[in-house]
Amino acid sequence: MRRFLQICLGVMLLAGIPALAQDSIPEIPFDSAPDPLKFPDNIHLGETIGVATNSKGDVFVFTRTGHPTISLGTSRPFAHGGTRLFQFDKTGKYVREIGKDSYGFLVGLMVRVDAQDNIWTVDQMSNTVIKFDPNGRLAMVLGRKAESERIPNPAAAAPAAPAGLPGAGVQSDIFNRPTDVAWDAAENIYVADGNGNARIAKFDKNGKFIRSWGHRGTEPGQFNSPHGIAIDLQGNVYVADRNNRRIQVFDGDGNFKTQFTNVGRPSALCITPGPHQYLYTSNSNPPGDIDVAGEIYKMELNGQILGKFGKAGRLMKEFGDVNGMDCRSDNEFWVAEMITWRVQKLSLRPQAQAAKK
C-alpha cells in the first residue's frame, strides 16, 4: 500500500497534477524549543501520533511504545498493549500516565482534548474512541475492540464487508481504523473513520449514534482516508481527506460546503480558538520519504492561505510525518511526529513575517 501511494505521489508530482500552493506563500518564521518535555528515565516515546493541550496548558502525548503482543496457546489469538498516554504540565514536567494498561490502547492514532478538558483517544487497531474525564478516569467508550485477531489472516476468514457503499460502514459505532475526533458547541461527537472506512460518524454527547456520511470515492462528500477532523465555532466540519489531497468542509449535518485543494496531502488539522479562528493543516511527508512535503499551512477558515512553515526532515524545526497538531495557543504550537518519535513545541512569529514585507 505504501509503495502504491509512493508511486501515485511520484506520478502526480511528475504530472504536476496537484495544485500545490504557489511559491509566493510567505514563510512564517518559527523556533522549536529544545527538550520541551522532561521524561522520566523509564519512559520513551515511540511513534508519536498525537499531542494535545488542555485549558491549563497541560500537554497530553499519545505514543506507540512498549510491546504490542499476540498471545497464542489459547482458544483464540488475543492482542495486548502497544500504546500509552502521558500527561505533562505546561512547563513540560511529567505528571502521570493515563489509561495504563487500557484494553483499548493497541495502535494509537490521535489524542484530543475537548472544551471541557476531557481527553479523547483514537486507536486504529482496537477501533475505539475513548473519553477520559479531566481526572484521567474513563468516561465513555465508542466502538469495540475485536475480541481476537486473525492469524495469519487468511482471506477466507475475513468478515464480509457490510452491505452498502464501500467505506460507508455500519450505521453505529462500529469503526474501521478510525483516525480522529472532534466536537461541536453542543458537544456532539464527530469521528473520522478513517483508514478502513471512509466516513464521518456523528454521535450525541451521550454517545448515541446520530448519523454518518460519506463513502470511498473522489467526489465532493466522498473520502479516501479521512485522516483528521476539526470543527469551528459555527459548527462547520473540516475533514483532512488525505489521499484525495484536499480539505472538505461540511455543515454539522454532513452537507458539503466547499473544499480546499491547494494544501498538499492534509494529514493533520487544528483550528485555533476564537474569536478570529485560523485553520492549520499539515502536508505531512509520507513515512518513507523526507525529501518531499512536510510543510504546515496557516489558513483563514475560508481557505485563504496566510503562510506556511517547516519542511520534512529529522532535525529540529523539521518534521517527520506530522500526525497530530495542537494550536490552542496562537504562539505555542505543538506537533507530534510519526517517524521521528518526538513532539516539538514551536513558537510561531508571524509578526516577523509581516515586518519583513
Added chain:
Amino acid sequence: MRRCLRSYWAVMAVLLFAGSACAQTKAQAQNVPEIPYESVPNFLKLPPDLYLGEAIGVATNSKGHIFVYTRSANTRLFEFDQNGKYIREIGEGLFGFEFAHSVRVDPQDNIWAVDEGTNMVIKFNPAGRVVMVIGRRPEFVTNPIPTPPGPTPPPQKYLFRRPTDVAFDPQGNIFVTDGYVNHRVVKFDKDGRFLKQVGSEKPGSEPGQFRTPHGIAVDAQGNVYVADRANHRMQVFDNNLVLKSIYDNIGDSWTVCISPGPHQYLFSSNSNPNGNRPGSWDITGEIYKMELDGTTLGRFGHAGKEHGAFQVVHMMDCRNPDEIIVAEIESWRVQKLLLKPQRAVTSSVR
C-alpha cells in the same frame, strides 16, 4: 465465531431492510411494570493506575466485597470492599487469565473465574489462592488457527471450549456452561469429578439443546437455570439436568442470577447486542425480575452509554435483590443499582 459473524451480518442486512433492528425473534412479556432505580455515582474507586477494560464479570461475597473480572490489556481480577474501595488484585499474571468471561462466589466465599481464552474454570479460596482448576489451557499451537475449520468433535469430560459461566448447588456440585464452541452444561461434583452433561458440541434449538449457553445459576432446591442466549430463552433443569421448563418471554437471556434467602428472585438481562446497531437500543437492554417459576415481576434499565443506562450487560450480582450490581461490556464499567420495587408493585397490582 467468524463464520457465525459473517452470517450474522447477512441476516442483519435483511432484517434492517425489513425494518426490524435486531435478530430477536422471541416475544418479550408485555405490560411488565417498570421498576424505578438509580445508579450509585462513582461506585468503584479505582487507584490512579488501574483501569477497567470490558467489565465482564462481577460478584459479591458474604461480606459484600465485590469481585470484578475484566479484560484490560491483560485479563485481571480485582477485589473491592462493599463501599467500592479497592482492596487488591487476585491472581496477578495467572496462567489461566487470558480472556475473562465470568466470576462467581460460592457459599463458602471461594471465588471462581471462568476464562474463555484459556478454557479454564479456576477456584480461588477466600484468601485469593488457587485451590482447584478444571479444564486445561492448550499447551502450544501446532496450527496457527486455534479452532480449525470443520465440525467440532464431541466434547471431552474435562476440557472446555470457550466456557462461559459456573454455578453451585447446596451440596457443592459445580455446574459449568460450555460455551461458545461446545453447547452444553456440565455437572461436576464438589471435587471436580465429572457427573453428567446436557447438550453437546452441536448447537440446537430443541428443548434441552443450547445455542451459546451463556450464564447459569442454581436455586436453593438445586434447580439449574441456564441463559440460552442465542436461542432467546432461559431453560430450567432439575438437579440431574432433566429439563423442567422454558422461559421465552424475556428476550435474549444473556446472564442470570438468583438472590439468596427464603424468597428467591430470578434476574435475567436482555442485553443489547454488541455493535449498537440502529434501533437495537429501542427494543433491548432491560433486565427482568422474576419469580423462580418464570412470572415476570418487573423490569428496569435501557440501552445507552450514559450513567444509569446499560451498554451490553454481561453479568449481574443480586445477593441483595434490591441492589443489583451490573458489569457492562461496551462501557467498561460496573454500576450499582438501587431498585425501588415497592413503587412498581403498587402501580401494577392495584
